[in-house]
Amino acid sequence: MTQQYLITIAVGPVQEFIASARKLRDLWYGSYLLSELSKAVARTLENEGCTLIFPTPKKKTDLEKDSAMNVANKILALTLEGSDPQAIIENCEDAFKKQWKKFCDDAWKRAGTAVDKVLFDKQVEDFGEFFAAWTPYTPENYRTSLARCEQLLAGRKNLREFDEPAWNGSGKPKSSLDGIRESVITGKLSTNRAFQIKQGEQLDALGIVKRFGPWNHPDRPHFDNLAEVAALPYIHGLKIAVTKDQNGIKQKLQEFPSIDDLYPAKESRPPATSADWDQWPDDLPIDLLHPSVLEAELKRVDQEPEKEAFDQEPEKEAWKEIAHVLKKLWKQTIEPQPYLCLLVGDGDDMGKTLNDLAGKSEHQQFSSNLDDFAREVHNTVAIHCGKVVYSGGDDVMAYVPLHTALACCQEINTLFRKTMQKACAGTQVAHPTFSLGMAIVHFHMPMDRALVLARQAERLAKESGxxxxxxxxxxRSGSDLAITGGWDAINSYPSLPDRLYAFVQAYNQQQLSSRLAYQLRSIVNDCGDNLQWNNQGTTPLPASPATAEALRLICRKDIKRDDALLLLSGQESIRHLSDELVIAHQFSRARSISQANWL
Known part of the structure; x- marks a missing residue:
């Protein structure tokens, strides 16, 4: 019998593709690049007659460029009998390099003459990782062969190659995104705001590809800027207020100047979305609802040097008018919250699950179901007014507004559970679980910092169980707060989402004071942090001074003792309870605003 081989290939570097970003579009395009490069490798393997295990396309078109399928950076395949694995891998590496070069060349054409082409080409040649390993295979030793193949790949990846850069970077500024490579920008890029190059921003070759590459994508998705996402609860509230004809808000919306008045030069208009609502002025960016965004635009108009004063006057008058209308609107309602949520999550112990699967067909079934999850999660997030930035296999990165964030997280977890039940059906493998991190951030926070926080939250979820x-x-003021909890209730202790929902409801019904969380913290200094209960009777009784004082504080508002006991159920730390209350209050304000409750 002629020999077959298992081949595993890893492309990258993952961190630089999807971590270094200033804009959501940078993030999306970085993950898109990685998926398309992996797809090029998978296509080559299939063309060589290999059986793909990861990914497992349902149809041949799944591996075509720009298909809906996301391919992770790690590929596993089984060769035909008698094939030369080394020759196959060389062809795969060639396909990887050609696809990468095409992406780079297309982006450079968009960027134009302001890019140092010589330095750009040298960085393009230097960038990219392609690692591969193979091992003999027989159906009887699939798991052994796979373990050996993974071991060889890990060894190859750990064998670092440190080559001297092919260019002289002396005296050149570093990339603003990550500071790793020198900037390839030599002159002033187009002032067209669609390119969104900040004044003074420096980009290396990868940064240029991320920033300009999307404009070559025929179906590139629109990504809201973070200010737009933060404004969505307010927009939902305005819709309800207009329906109810509340405070003459509908009339105030009709007083807004048109976008043609605000941005006479069409090329200067920000690439923002409107509110997708017929009562909202056509094409007017919703991020202008934030006072800080409006202030920045007013300052920009005042400082524009290239126009004659006569030409600027109508534009300045339009901006004065929108400022006047917005101030009246804020007085009748409230200023939008400037916060939103960034989500990062993935499956738990996925490597162990894959190792526990018995054979190739089970791996293919599992892989196919993971692809279903990666596709379906887009709709789950969209229902909650958010958008997926990246989904591949069990990994998810998305953003959502505050008023829908909790529900979105729960539904992502539910979708993953259902997917794993299907993926592991007929096997003896335990169903993997899902850990998710949420970062609540200000829309002015730099994207790299927001990503770090979201990944920290995901790591906290993993490390805490x-x-x-x-x-x-x-x-923006004060130190960060972190809370964590399970998706499911444990005995009498509700799940974290259910606890937060209970707090949100109590806040919205004005049963809890917004000051309660900070009043509880003062108890810690006097009575300690531990909440203890005597559960011998039918009703739990406080078993420590701290518990008794916490119960007294909560019952001072219009809340019954039984309801207060329910809110405290299972809590062991006053400080942790306080942090949950602070975060729940922010969710409750967003929900109130989204329902046109402005007080």
């Missing part, structure tokens, strides 16, 4: 939700709240 997995199968959990972790939330980090980062306000």
């Amino acid at each position: 997995k199968n959990r939700l972790a939330i980090i709240q980062s306000k």
Whole structure:
């Protein structure tokens, strides 16, 4: 019998493709690049007659360029009998390099003459990782062969190659995104705001590809800027207020000047979306609802040097008018919250699950179901007014507004559970669970910092037991708060989402004071942090001074003792309870605003 081989290939570097970003579009395009490069490798393997295991396309068109399928950076395949694995891998590497070069050349054509082409080409040639390993295979030793193949790949990846850069970077500024490579920008790029190059921003070759590459994509998705996402609860509230004809808000919306008045030069208009609502002025960016965004635009108009004063006057008058209308609107309602949520999550112990699967067909079934999850999660997030930036296999990165964030997280977890039940059906493998991190951030926070917080939250969920939700709240004033808890109730202790829902409801019904969380913290200094209960009777009784004082504080508002006991159920730490209350209050304000409750 002629020999077959298992081949595993890893492309990258993952961190630089999807971590270095200033804009959501940079993030999306980085993950898109990685998927398309992996797809080029998978196509080559299939053309060589190999059987793909990861990914497992359902139809041949799944591996075509720009298909809906996302391919992770790691590929596993089985060769035909008698094939030369080394020759196959060389062809795969050639396909990887050609696809990468095409992406780079297309982006450079968009960027134009302001890019140092010589330096750009040298960085393009230097960039990219392609690692591969193979091992003999027989159906009887699939798991052994796979383990050996993974071991060889890990060894190859750990064998670092450190080559001297092919260019002289002396005296050149570094990339603004990550500071790793020198900038290839030599002159002033187009002032067209669609390119969104900040004044003074420096980009290396990868940064240029990320920033300009999307404009070559025929169906590139629109990504809201973070200010737009933060404004969505307010927009939903305005819709309800207009329906109810509340405070003459409908009339105020009709007083807005048109976008033609605000941005006479069409090329200067920000690439923002409107509110997707017929009562909202056509094409007017919703991020102008934030006072800080309006202030920045007013300052920009005042400082524009290239126009004659006569030409600027109508534009300045339009901006004065929108400022006047917005101030009246804020007085009748409230200023929008400037916060939103960034989500990062993935499956728990996926490597162990894959190792426990018995054979090739089970791996293919599992892979196919993971692809279903990666596709379906887009709709789950969209229903909650958010958007997926990246989904591949069990990994998800998305953003959502505050008023829908909790529900979105729960539904992502539910979708993953259902997918794993299907993926593991007929096997003896335990179903993997899902850990998700949420970062609540200000829309002015730099994207790289927001990503770090979201990944920290995901790591917190993993390190505190997995199968959990972790939330980090980062306000512009004060220190960050972090809470974590399971998706499921444990005995009398509700799940973290259910606890937060209960707090949100109590806040919205004005049963809890917004000051309660901070009043509880003062108890810690006097009575300690531990909440203890005597559960011998039918009703739990406080078993420590701290518990009695916490119960007294909560019952001072219009809340019954039984309801207060329910809110405290299972809590062991006053400080943790306080942090949950602070974060729940922010969710409750967003929900109130989205329902046109402005007080």
